Amino acid sequence: MARIISFTGPSGSGKSTLAKGLIAKHAGKVSFMESITTRLPRTKEEQASGEYRFVSIPEFEQMREHDEFLWYVTHNDVSYGTRKEAVGHALQQEERVTLMILVPQVLGTLYDFIIKERRAHGDVSDAWVACYLNPPDPEELSRRLMRRGDTDEMIRARAASESNWFNEARKCGKSLQLLHGSRTVSQNIACIEHFLHLHHVA
DSSP: OOSEEEEEOOTTSSHHHHHHHHHHHTTTTEEEOOEEESSOOSSHHHHHSSSEEEOOHHHHHHHHHTTOEEEEEEETTEEEEEEHHHHHHHHTOSSOEEEEEOOGGGHHHHHHHHHHHHGGGSOOTTTEEEEEEEOOOHHHHHHHHHHTTOOHHHHHHHHHHHTTHHHHHHTTSSOEEEEETTSOHHHHHHHHHHHHTGGGGO
16 A cells, blocks of 8 residues: 655645545545645644644754755745655555655655665555646636635746646656546545555545
């Protein structure tokens, strides 16, 4: 059974919504891997979800200087990082699935780390499943982003910076499981359960 499932896709494609749906359906067996970020929480619910740990820029820089991150990136003037210790811990879990929401640029780094960590345990193919969410049509995507508070200028900036994300994601060397943001959350959860046999952990 996969120990890590990652979701990659443009803003508004439904990554967080899908991940939260999986966690709700498989409570106690599926959880977020904590991501460190310098951005502010959008809601109180997000702050309590475990998806992010919100830190100040000086705190983030201190963690970076101490080499705690497997990777860190800056996207739209906000920094995100994932700690090596958190990924290593997730790979050791036998009966739990950890979810990650990732930009394409770090997928190759994750793949290399997993290969190194899992080499002693044999095949790495069951350790990680990488999912890519194609966005819905432009009108629906715009509505989603505006509902969460993005301005027209922010939406245009995101579209420009994320237009080539699928090609970037494919460069990681890992086969991608394609999902579609135009589908309902339940439909995409069913797809994930099918190819991961997630019903075994329910």
